[in-house]
Amino acid sequence: MTQYHVPVLLAECLQALDLQDDKIYVDATFGGGGHSRAILESGKDIQLFAFDQDPDSIKQSKVLKEKYPEKFIMIKENFANIRTGLALERIKKVDGILFDLGVSSHQINDPARGFSFSGDGKLNMRMDQDSQLTAAEVVNTYSFEELARIFRKYGEEKEAARIARSIVLERDKEEIETTLQLSNIIENCIISHKSIKAKARIFQALRIYINKEMEVLETALNDSIKILNPGGRIVVISYHSLEDRIVKNIFKYEAKSCICPPEFPLCVCDKKATLRILSKKPIVPTAQEIENNPRARSAKLRIAQKREVL
Numbered sequence: 001m002t003q004y005h006v007p008v009l010l011a012e013c014l015q016a017l018d019l020q021d022d023k024i025y026v027d028a029t030f031g032g033g034g035h036s037r038a039i040l041e042s043g044k045d046i047q048l049f050a051f052d053q054d055p056d057s058i059k060q061s062k063v064l065k066e067k068y069p070e071k072f073i074m075i076k077e078n079f080a081n082i083r084t085g086l087a088l089e090r091i092k093k094v095d096g097i098l099f100d101l102g103v104s105s106h107q108i109n110d111p112a113r114g115f116s117f118s119g120d121g122k123l124n125m126r127m128d129q130d131s132q133l134t135a136a137e138v139v140n141t142y143s144f145e146e147l148a149r150i151f152r153k154y155g156e157e158k159e160a161a162r163i164a165r166s167i168v169l170e171r172d173k174e175e176i177e178t179t180l181q182l183s184n185i186i187e188n189c190i191i192s193h194k195s196i197k198a199k200a201r202i203f204q205a206l207r208i209y210i211n212k213e214m215e216v217l218e219t220a221l222n223d224s225i226k227i228l229n230p231g232g233r234i235v236v237i238s239y240h241s242l243e244d245r246i247v248k249n250i251f252k253y254e255a256k257s258c259i260c261p262p263e264f265p266l267c268v269c270d271k272k273a274t275l276r277i278l279s280k281k282p283i284v285p286t287a288q289e290i291e292n293n294p295r296a297r298s299a300k301l302r303i304a305q306k307r308e309v310l
């Protein structure tokens with residue numbers, strides 16, 4: 001397990017957060033703590049609250065806690081509960097929030113977590129290991145229609161129905177308990193040069209579904225915008241188009257000062273713009289970063305700033 005892997009788009013994130021002395025920041029996705037460490041080491045006298053729902057990340061945060069006992073607070077909580085998590089620490093407003101979405105390298109690299117189709121482990125995929133639903137339960141008990149819908153919606157997989165049908169046939173013969181079994185089922189029903197991408201999409205779909213990633217992200221972004229001080233930044237790295245679309249659309253909506261239909265002669269909606277978008281196009285890693293860290297290849301960074309809302 002690499003504890004101090006290089007965080008994705010690190011320099012870009014630090015710049016985007018525009019760290020200031022004596023301010024309060026949140027790392028909503030602590031992971032292995034790479035971004036958190038860099039924020040704390042940026043030399044500013046700041047306070048950092050970090051969230052992660054994964055007990056492994058909480059263990060990894062102990063080193064930073066020892067080094068920065070006053071400045072760093074780790075909260076084991078789903079970032080959907082960012083507001084209550086901070087309120088319990090008596091924090092109502094913050095000056096910058098970073099999301100580095102998805103799974104961390106230690107989660108992917110540990111076959112026992114069941115996130116990866118290249119290793120073999122139990123079909124688990126829960127980020128919060130205290131939660132109930134596992135990928136094995138979905139794959140073995142959901143109907144053909146439900147499976148096909150999940151694969152289509154969260155994996156954007158064209159062969160969703162074919163793969164769902166194969167799963168239903170195979171599980172009648174033998175329960176599907178491991179990542180390798182699922183991976184073999186996909187491999188056997190998809191032509192070979194397409195099977196790796198299909199596996200990636202099916203595993204992604206199950207992970208998103210199990211962890212309710214889309215719903216949770218929407219709640220977290222909307223609440224984050226509410227708790228930002230004017231001038232504060234919200235900085236989000238996403239790794240696939242479904243996530244990026246949610247970030248883009250929420251930022252766009254929050255940056256609008258009117259949502260009346262275009263045919264209305266006067267504005268009656270009274271909507272106020274709460275954000276200013278600072279990244280018209282998403283920021284992506286350089287070719288050099290992708291070469292050093294292939295995990296960064298699909299990263300997209302979006303930045304917005306809270307407006308003074310009168």
Ligand SMILES: C[S@@+](CC[C@H](N)C(=O)[O-])C[C@H]1O[C@@H](n2cnc3c(N)ncnc32)[C@H](O)[C@@H]1O
Nearest residue numbers: 007029031032033034035052053078079100104
């Ligand atoms: C890509 S990693 C973050 C890596 C981190 N920036 C670093 O430098 O090590 C994403 C982390 O977010 C956590 N995570 C994902 N969804 C979450 C959620 N809804 N609530 C809390 N943590 C979440 C995962 O457990 C994982 O550890």
